[in-house]
Amino acid sequence: MSRIVELKDTQREIYFFRLRLFLSLGFVALLFFILLLRFFYLQVIRHDYFETMAESNRIYVVPIVPNRGVITDRNGVVLARNYSGYTLEVTPEKVPDMQATIAEIGKLVEIKPKDLRRFKKLMSERRSLQTLPIRTRLTDDEVARFAAQRYRFPGVEIKARLFREYPFTEVTSHLLGYIGRINQQEIDELEEQEQATNYMGSDYIGKTGIEQRYEAEMHGVTGFEQVEVDAGGRAVRMLSRTAPQSGKNLTLTLDAKLQEIAVQAFGDYRGALVAIDPSNGEVLAYVSKPGYDPNLFIDGIDTENWEALNNSPDVPLNNRALRGQYPMGSTIKPFMALAGLHYNAKMTTREISDPGYYTLPGSSHQYRDWKAGGHGRVDLFKSVQVSCDTFYYGLATELGIDRMHDYLQQFGFGKKTGIDLEGETSGLLPSTEWKMKRYKQIWYPGDTVSAGIGQGYHLVTPMQLAFATATLANDGVAFKPHLVKEIQHPEGEVQIPPQPLYKVDIPAEDLALVKRAMVAVTQPGGTAVGASMGAQYTIAGKTGTAQVIGMKQGEKYDERKVSEYFRDHAWFIAFAPADKPRIALAVLGENAGHGGSVAAPIARKVMDYYLLGKVPTPLKKADEKPGVEND
Secondary structure, X not given: OOOOOOOOOHHHHHHHHHHHHHHHHHHHHHHHHHHHHXXXXXXXXXXXXXXXXXXXHHEEEXXXXXXXXXXXXXXXXXXXXXXXXXXXXXXXXXXXXXXXXXXXXXXOOXXXXXXXXXXXXXXXHOOOOOOEEEEOOOOHHHHHHHHHOHHXXXXXXXXXXXXXXXXOHHHHHHHHOOEEEOOXXXXXXXXXXXXXXXXXXXXXXXXXXXXXXXXHHHHOEXXXXXXXXXXXXXXXXXXXXXXOEOOOEEEEOOOHHHXXXXXXXXXXXXXXXXXXXXXXXXXXXXXXXXXXXXXXXXXXXXXXXXXXXXXXXXXXXXXXXXXXXXXXXXXXXXXXXXXXXXXXXXXXXXXXXXOXXXXXXXXXXXXEOXXXXXXXXXXXXXHXXXXXXHHHHHHHHHHOHHHHHHHHHHHOOOOXXXXXXXXXXXXXXXXXXXHHHHHOOOOOHHHHHHHOOOOXXXXXXXXXXXXXXXXXXXXXXXXXXXXXXXXXXXXXXXXXXXXXXXXOOOOHHHHHHHHHHHHHHOOOOOOOHHHHOOOOOOOEEEXXXXXXXXXXXXXXXXXXXXXXXXXXXXXXXXXXXXXXXOEEEEEEEEOOXXXXXXXXXXXXXXXXXXXXXXXXXXXXXXXOOOOOOOO
């Protein structure tokens, strides 16, 4: 059997071996070339970009929150201040089990139910990666206990914070407002205004009152630190620092002691008071009663307190002085008297016989005067002194609503005063055009009759009425009311100058007549005789009682049969000393009854302190005594 011998093609095998080798080497070389190109791209072409990224990973920019400006009254009394303290804050994204973590924290630091309620509320409103306080104002012992166990609580840390405090609590609440945690809407607004960078690291912003209106001045300028960190994120050294600029301090026109006395003078009554220096527009006192504790809102108010404030029938969150709109009642009469003198030169000698009611020509409907049987013979002077409704029913009918509107608006009725607070309402000064636009109805003569005594569609805020009174007291020269007297800049204090707005053209003899009549209001025979009893200065004033609910013809109002919240409002406007006024004010006693017996005594207490330094006792509901009048 023969054997078959297989001969190898050595040359062919060597050729394919070398081919595979060259292809492998080529592929490896190609990979190295691609890698070199990538290295070149990353290290040469993108060098600046990655150097910046590396530097940013190495350097951490830390915002430094500036100190918020302090608020003081005109005498240097601190109304809003800052103090340092510690908070225990949680970053929810870094906490694996929130409920268990809170339970463990509670073993080291006391966490009350109200703290948990506030924390849950903040959780529902938070931004991503925002730390939230679960306890504020930690004691030194609590800080030490938690710091020793800090490693057990990822996402929980102690932070040093500046806290805002309002030492006068309810007394200045509606005036100062409060700061609170920034929400998403405010962040969006800051971004639109290109101010978001200045709020990096800031958790708080002004929400209401002076804190809101002067936020830009009081917040300050945020500073920054550049800190070098290691791979573990630990700070190694500080590379540079841009110091923050503290917010500007504000000095208000307000007198803190006068403010306290004004609030105390209300006793148990609800209402509002605004007192102005008529010579320059400075607001001396600004009260909305009841108030609230603004300190509750700084870190987010808890549910229990919020419901108590929000559901209270006394509505303590309502800024009555700025936003409350009420019928002005008989406080309109001095301004109506000036309107009558303006349009009819014979008004100074006009007399009417007041039977206790007014009958509109062509109608049998009787509009009652507040005094049954009337006031007998009444001229313009007496009409103000005794607050004769019948006189002003007829005067309003003679003038017509549009002439009334045109004249009264010169005193600021129906429009905002422009005070340096947000949220002011404009009240309502009716006209034929307004009623047609609002109700698609014509103006009826009966509407004019009611308007003549400040009822019907008329609405006014206490701020507006104080402004109008100050303008009258200052012989028709109107100054813009303002609350900030000075702003402290780094280079020194900058005073806010008085801002005259316009002058109402009032003949001197007309003005003198009305002022004398307003003085007579507080003298024997006037509707507020008790307001000036024993006074060492002369008071010019006018009482008013504004109806909340209408009465049928012939029906007599009985306060005892009406729910408290539907009783008449008590008004009193005044300025003093009458010959050279230093203070003008408007007082509202909400559902308090009569201007002469409730609102006027409050005004007297305020004027006594401001002009004489006399400290009064508060007025209580039980102290109320019947006034001379029912207006």
